Amino acid sequence: MSQTSLKTRMLEAFRARMYVFSSIVAIMFLVLVIQLINLQLIHGGEYKSKSRSNMESYVPIPASRGVLYDRTYKQGGENVVVVSNRPSFNITTKADKFATEKELYTVLKAICRLLEVDFRDIKKDIKSKNSWERVIIKEDVGFDTVVKIASNQHIFAHIDWEDAPVRVYNFSNMFSHLVGYIGSISKKEYKRLRSKGYKRYQKIGKTGIEKKYDDLLRGKDGFVRRIVDVRNRTEGEEVGLHPLAGNNLILTVDYEIQKASYEAMGEMKGSVVVLKPSTGEVLALVSKPDFNPNQVISKNNYKIFKELYNNKNKPFLNRVIQAKYPPASTFKLLTAIAALETEKTYASKRYYCPGKWVLKGYTDKDFYCYGVHGSNDLHWAIARSCSVYFYQLGYKTGPTSILKYANYFGLGERTGIDLPGEVASFIPSKKWKLKEKGHSWYDGDTINLSIGQGFLAITPIAIANFVAGIVNNGIVYSPKLVKEIRSPDNKKLVRHFEREKMREIPLSPFTLNTVKQGMRMSVLNGTSIRLRSLKVPAAGKTGTAQTRSKRLDKYSQHAWFVGFAPFGGAPENSVVVAVIVEYGIAGAATAVPVAEKIFTTMYNQGYFK
């Protein structure tokens, strides 16, 4: 009996335990179902989009960037293409596509060997980015390389490629400062421009026309939606958005004049600007030393970029708009204008030049001329650039009047040229001197001012624009580099830029004629005599700027020439040329020959007919 009851008791205990076991099983199954509900029903949408982003890869289709032509552009004709594009590819990857770090580095090592890229650089690049960010392994790769990668996906898993047309600067260094170059958008630029639809992977104009007109040139990128598997093999693809090409630009620059200016400067340091006074159109703009934009734009050539960047000659500096020099004798034109506008009779006033002039005062001070010029009137003083004459003329006219006219011509401001980074020229004032130097305006300052030395610091574009104002009888237009915006296929004229009047200076015809005459005589029998043999009557003014370099603690000279042609012609046909050669030997010797070559080319091109 007890045996049976024990058996029954044990059977009951066993059954109870089986119930517990089944309950545990039931609860666990319930837990599985709850988690399934959680994943599939509650968070289903979230996971759906995750699975989509797993298999979809959006590959941007870069918009074709606008092409740049020179001013001779004719629709349908054979045109001078200054900047264009050529098809090419970038090789890219994303770290988060790899299951393990080991796999990532194995594949990277293989691809770096193929592309001849330093593995360490790429590794550093990847570590500096988020794992979902695309990393460019190499830019500007040919189609054959892409085929190699595509047909070896088992080795190069997760290595991607994308269309990345490369900008081609057809004349290399010749247009470097004018057109500028493009580069990857920097973190700072991205922050500023993100709201305008700029993307992190895009390129952006960094300097020159490329920067100034970036929003016109860039167009709008499209994208391809690719379905890929885990090995990144493409399953299918469709265009999500077609790209919109950027607008083309017709420059005001004439290739032939640009070329002549570029070649005339040779290896000299300095700059040239050629412009049309009647419209402000810039026909040529050269700054030396220069750089090759084709080398600068490639990520592969970062070392070249760095070398240029650190070069002490500053090849990236656009000396036409970013370097300021004392205007030296070119400023004598302004002294003459100020004097004549105050007193006409100064035109025939003669001063004797014995080689120096003494400023009488508490202590006498000598001011020297670079030669002995004898007795001259104003015309000859301009032609021969006699400083003694201008010391006295300036002294008589006084600083107030000279500075007033300098301000009329806007010599203390930016010219408003359509290039980024232009610096404002500088003309002093009595107030400024007291504030900055702690002294009142001395007579000596006036003497220096009247021959363009002392505190003056003017950019070549400002000097050119000043003379353009003289040629154009007091009307000054703002210089510009772009004539027209055309549609991507060139068929439609989107916009024609009209000339933009900056200022109108009331100058008497007598003053203008006297100064122009003086400049003409400089060519006929003065400092610019080298231009006398030109087939076009030219006029001009040389200058020799003396600067004292604080860094090197030594004096140096910069050679100026600014002039125009044809003399006596209508302003509409005239062209102004301004040249500065740094460390040149006096204007006449180094700057004038540059101008001579430019004028000759222009004559041959039919500019003066």
Add this chain to the structure above:
Amino acid sequence: MIGKDSMYKIDYLLVGVVVLIVAIGTLMIYSGGFDPVDKINNGIYRKQLLWFVFGFIIMIGMTIINYQQLGDYSLHIYGILIVVLLFTTIFGSPIRNTRAWLSFGFFSIQPSEFMKLGLVIVLGKFLELRERDMRHFRELLIPSLLTLVPIIIVIMQPDFGTSVIFIPILFTMLFVGGADVTHLFSIIAIAAIALIVPMILTYREWAGAEGSNFLLDFFKDVNMLFIVSGGLLFISLVSFLVHFFFPNKILRKVYVPSIVVSLGLFSSVLIQTLFKEYQKQRIIVFLNPDLDPHASGYNIIQSKIAIGSGGFFGKGFLKGTQSQLGFLPEKTSDFIFSVVAEEWGFLGSIVLIILLGIVVFRGIQIAVEAKDKFGALVASGITSIFFFHILINIGMVIGIMPVTGLPLCFVSYGGSNLIMSMIGIGILINIRMRKFVY
């Protein structure tokens, strides 16, 4: 011997459900074996079908002999399997750095799968014999040793996932076999304390969690843990001695928990100091794959994406992007459930879970209704094999269990597991058939 009429007692429900599950599994293996880029199928679903036919024949075979004879030969079966397992571990052909396979040319078998059944049989026999003494703590020793031997051998292969499964089988059978619940809970509690404390500390440190509180500071202080552990040990010894001479129920409630906590803390200190940081981190990645999106965490993240993106109706057969495009790893073996969930959605997953649930509950029913204790124990052991594979596998792919690499019985690709499962079903049918025969 069993008469002809008892053939009518074959459990057609169980067989039918198993056939359905295998059919689902084979379809999923077909789907998972399809390469969308190369447009070819790797054809392993045919092999699975072959294994199933083979397994079905063995299953029928298993119903013919009397299951009680398995008990008579339980030690032989266990012993032979241990020897084969040991042989495999030493001389087996390494596949993915694991010596778990015995290769026979065109096919290979995984002895550790059959070891699961061998353990169930030997434990069933032992527990049947000691049925009346199971309330004593000492009776836990031999079953534990019988379980520990295959665990150690399988860990040496090394196959961590398979070795883990023996423990819940042991506990289920001890529980069903009548072991003292306090004993079982104490052992589980000690293990839990020993593992959870260092895991939490490592996790917080690794995940860069800020701040501290009294409890965390306490667990971080190894000396303090030693003192507390020693103190509790002392308390338990004293109360045990007092209890020994003056039996008292309240004292039992003192010394049992205190020795459990003491041993737990002591082991946790051992784990804290003996295990290297990366080893502890690896276990944490099992628990929270988001911490390490590469490596093992990657699989779980992709699996959850596959399952979640299936939604209610699924993406359609052969249309699961996660599996078809290869984002889902091990899609025909460990992660096959994710393919079901992705292509057939919540609907398909629930159907599969219900079918699997029918197998488990039928197993429990067979155990309850078995005519003898051995049958009941073996049936519940086999059921626990199925149940814990289901729980751990599905739990893993849906992200609520650590990654252990166990297959889903009847569904995952793999001959050894399928045949083992079919043998298990055969034994269950056998036990059920003979409940009517006295």
